[in-house]
Amino acid sequence: MKNGNEHYQIAVIGAGPAGATAAVYAARGGASVVLLGGASPGGQLLLTTEIENFPGFPEPVAGADLMQNMHRQAARLGAAVLGEEVASVDLSRRPFVLSTAGGRSFTASCVIAATGAKARWLGIPSEARYTGKGVSGCATCDGFFYRGKEVCVIGGGDSAAEEALFLTKFASRVYLIHRREKLRANFRLQKKLEDNAKVEILYEHVLDEVLGGDAGGAQGERAAAVSVRNVRTGEVRKLNTPGIFIAVGHEPATAIFKGKLPLDDSGYIVADGRARTSVPGVFAAGDVTDRYYKQAVVAAGAGCKAAMEALEYLEEAEKA
Numbered sequence: 001m002k003n004g005n006e007h008y009q010i011a012v013i014g015a016g017p018a019g020a021t022a023a024v025y026a027a028r029g030g031a032s033v034v035l036l037g038g039a040s041p042g043g044q045l046l047l048t049t050e051i052e053n054f055p056g057f058p059e060p061v062a063g064a065d066l067m068q069n070m071h072r073q074a075a076r077l078g079a080a081v082l083g084e085e086v087a088s089v090d091l092s093r094r095p096f097v098l099s100t101a102g103g104r105s106f107t108a109s110c111v112i113a114a115t116g117a118k119a120r121w122l123g124i125p126s127e128a129r130y131t132g133k134g135v136s137g138c139a140t141c142d143g144f145f146y147r148g149k150e151v152c153v154i155g156g157g158d159s160a161a162e163e164a165l166f167l168t169k170f171a172s173r174v175y176l177i178h179r180r181e182k183l184r185a186n187f188r189l190q191k192k193l194e195d196n197a198k199v200e201i202l203y204e205h206v207l208d209e210v211l212g213g214d215a216g217g218a219q220g221e222r223a224a225a226v227s228v229r230n231v232r233t234g235e236v237r238k239l240n241t242p243g244i245f246i247a248v249g250h251e252p253a254t255a256i257f258k259g260k261l262p263l264d265d266s267g268y269i270v271a272d273g274r275a276r277t278s279v280p281g282v283f284a285a286g287d288v289t290d291r292y293y294k295q296a297v298v299a300a301g302a303g304c305k306a307a308m309e310a311l312e313y314l315e316e317a318e319k320a
């Protein structure tokens with residue numbers, strides 16, 4: 001205890017793959033570590049039912065199970081794994097101070113920011129009902145399940161274009177549904193979409209509803225189709241796409257760092273190749289710094305890097 005607060009050498013904020021891996025490496029490196037993950041720690045993987053591309057799992061693993069295992073591993077190695085949501089941070093004094101929504105505060109010599117990024121959703125009720133049952137935020141994760149089937153992608157940016165192209169490897173047809181008359185995606189991607197016979201772009205269309213199928217089965221009702229509407233003519237059309245990929249951008253969870261760490265123009269934390277932010281002793285890892293890959297294994301690798309850098313920072317600070 002320092003200043004009446006619980007003190008740790010390393011405080012990791014966010015308990016998705018980046019934060020959990022950082023906690024594993026930091027604890028195993030001999031530091032005292034707290035992993036602060038909010039009420040339901042685990043990040044975006046909690047929204048994923050089956051993961052088939054995280055190395056080391058020959059059989060599919062549920063996102064929630066994978067995260068629970070990482071937390072147990074961190075705890076076994078000595079990290080304090082707490083379901084506390086960090087409401088504010090003071091990075092202007094040493095040690096750093098972290099205050100939680102539940103009224104606790106912690107001090108830490110190093111902070112690893114691993115608060116992630118949330119996929120943006122359309123916000124319609126049927127989208128939420130079928131999330132993980134046909135509606136997905138990640139083609140890399142779930143595209144494989146739609147071999148020989150029709151799918152649709154919502155969005156008009158680079159992510160939507162890349163997801164649509166990726167899905168052509170599996171799906172028999174890919175509808176790209178964009179609300180405007182032209183895509184935001186870069187020219188190179190637009191050309192690839194045009195050249196791909198499996199892709200059909202529906203400009204000036206929006207998704208109104210995700211429609212369920214008749215087949216109930218053990219997993220419960222899954223999505224079977226979508227109802228889309230031409231925003232100019234009002235014409236409504238049904239597409240038989242059991243796979244619906246929402247690619248309308250991400251929101252990095254950086255509200256608590258605004259004005260305290262440099263953020264880029266989309267709100268992601270700016271960190272160098274060694275996970276260092278411009279504040280010595282504060283590191284960042286995972287989707288909160290990564291607008292591009294957004295994969296659990298990449299986030300886990302970044303968490304490892306951040307922890308190794310934090311351990312080195314502590315060692316240097318002790319010598320000084």
Ligand code: NAP
Pocket residue numbers: 121122154155156157158159160162179180183184247248249250291292
């Ligand atoms: P983005 O560029 O913000 O594009 C989001 C797209 O979703 C836009 O077309 C937007 O429509 C649409 N959209 C947003 N809300 C919507 C809603 N409620 N309903 C329907 N459509 C909606 O996001 P992103 O594609 O994820 O890209 C994020 C950043 O990463 C960008 O800087 C991008 O260049 C970069 N990135 C680059 C690459 C690459 O270079 N290969 C790959 C992926 C991402 P409007 O066009 O009407 O606004």
